[in-house]
Amino acid sequence: MSQGTLLKRQFGHRARISLSPAGIRAVDDQAHAARTVWNCLHSWWQMMPKDKRTLANADAAIRQARKEIEFLAVLPAQAAQTVLKTYFQAWKNCWDGRADAPNFKGRFRTVMSVDIPQGRDLQIKRVHRRWGMANIPKVGRVRFRWTKDLPIGKHADTDNRITGARLVKDHLGWHIAFRVMTLESAPKPHEGPEAGIDAGVNLPLALSDGNHQDHGRPAHTKDGKADRDKWLDADEKAKLLRLERRAAQRKAHRKPGERTSRRLHHTYDQIRGLRAKATRRHQDWQHKTTTHIARTYGTVVVEALTITGMVKSAKGTIEEPGKNVSRKSGLNRSISQEAWGRTVAMLTYKTTRYGGTLRKVPAPNTSLRCSACGFITPGSREDQATFVCKNPDCGWSGNADWNASRNILHLYRMGLALIPAAGRAVVRRARRVKPPTAR
Structure with a gap:
């Protein structure tokens, strides 16, 4: 109004x-x-x-x-x-x-x-x-x-x-x-540059201009597993491990049908307190980072991701069991911890507040296409963190998330942005705008 x-x-x-x-x-x-x-x-x-x-x-x-x-x-x-x-x-x-x-x-x-x-x-x-x-x-x-x-x-x-x-x-x-x-x-129109953003696990927010935003927390532990406690320091992780072992021990001594003891409830409350502290630290980083992006860039372009579908289990059924279930479970946990949806929600209202705009583009193949030559060649993503174009005439290599962010910005400049339906804050029905030129 x-x-x-x-x-x-x-x-x-x-x-x-x-x-x-x-x-x-x-x-x-x-x-x-x-x-x-x-x-x-x-x-x-x-x-x-x-x-x-x-x-x-x-x-x-x-x-x-x-x-x-x-x-x-x-x-x-x-x-x-x-x-x-x-x-x-x-x-x-x-x-x-x-x-x-x-x-x-x-x-x-x-x-x-x-x-x-x-x-x-x-x-x-x-x-x-x-x-x-x-x-x-x-x-x-x-x-x-x-x-x-x-x-x-x-x-x-x-x-x-x-x-x-x-x-x-x-x-x-x-x-x-x-x-x-x-x-x-009313804010004046933001005259800042355009930026494509790719949300990842190894690199939280990769920007098309190379100004990547990293929280400095490793996504995986030394043994290669997803680090679900990356927002806690070493002492807090050790305390959390002790509390989880104590809770498991007290739960093992509880008889079937017996009420949970006060001591076990107290241990659960301590575990939840550490989890809440980690969540707050993550939200604080998200608020500061999204505010910096909204103040710096006039147009922010992100992928229209369906996160609920991305974090589905690969367990499968008895007739058709899934493959790499444990590895997919760790990836799902890492995606959920990064809270990509909350980051986009923050960018949505903060860009509007500073006079900028946020646009969404289709997500398919943004991480598989080479941002230099535009071709999709098999084997370019052999490494999760590195993109190497297998096109003999190109051979471009770089960070995989940076490559995806450049593709995201290029899709927007070609006119492939998704237009939200009138009166809705979330993109539910969208139409694809025909690109004025072809690569």
Whole structure:
């Protein structure tokens, strides 16, 4: 939505909050109550006839449940209303074919979260340079890390304000994600150069101009296996190995049907904490790298990859067993760790914010075609990291990911970019533009 040269922008900002032990228990109870409200709604939906499944009837059922069940009363009424709206929206997404049908939420496999739909309830105030204060309904005033200027006080108005927030818990603690709406000047068209980007395993982001972006973490261990803990240092890897062995030992002593002990749960929490720390480091690198790319280049070209199909198992069936299953499993793990989809999502909104554009081109044969002569010759990718053209008239050699990034940029310049359907942020239906010239 634009008004003259101004552009209304909505984004989220996530910050770590500091809670006392009593505050942690209070927010945990609210999160469990929100999950219970969802499960009660799902049970109510399955029991009621189709003509009775209305928003008004569901609202009445939730209000009655919060009066009769004391455990649900710890959840603020507005947060319960948000759960109700989210549940009905989940069914609409299912009917429109955008998502699967909603289901029950499990205690241990569901992300704990509580929504604060009204921004005025937060009453945010900056304490000093590092910390701010916010009000959480039925919990009180809590501190959060101040890492970004927020529109509060005299800087807040109708067009620049915080519209709400959401409390989210990971294995390193509770965080608050603010929903911010601002009115900013529309960015000028970015006049930077064009760049093709190939996402790889050995080289995370290879750019067509040779300005490759590497996080310095080896993709494989010394024995050639995929390193799933590359974002941890040596001491953290050793600690993780000890915890995994301890968890396996305690699990072996558990009898069939016996409940998991507190010690085993504590060990699992420590393992998840190390995994969460590695994920944060990776996301930090992705944010910094994609911001640098969006500021430097006016047009960024990537492949239209179907990552879910790329990471499918090669196990096969009993009648037709797969080949190199273990090797393919390690490759799948490396692809999942690099999180290519998240990198493209970051580039999508960051290039728009800085006035640039992101384009996608067809992925087939970008890694097999020679970027110098344009021919596809068998045996050019004998080595995973090196491309050697087998064309007798060419013989070009170089990094395989760099070769693919040059092909990606060339496809865009030939007019083979995929055009997204109108009104959709993700390329679902695309048409191929006929190239003006042939190589």
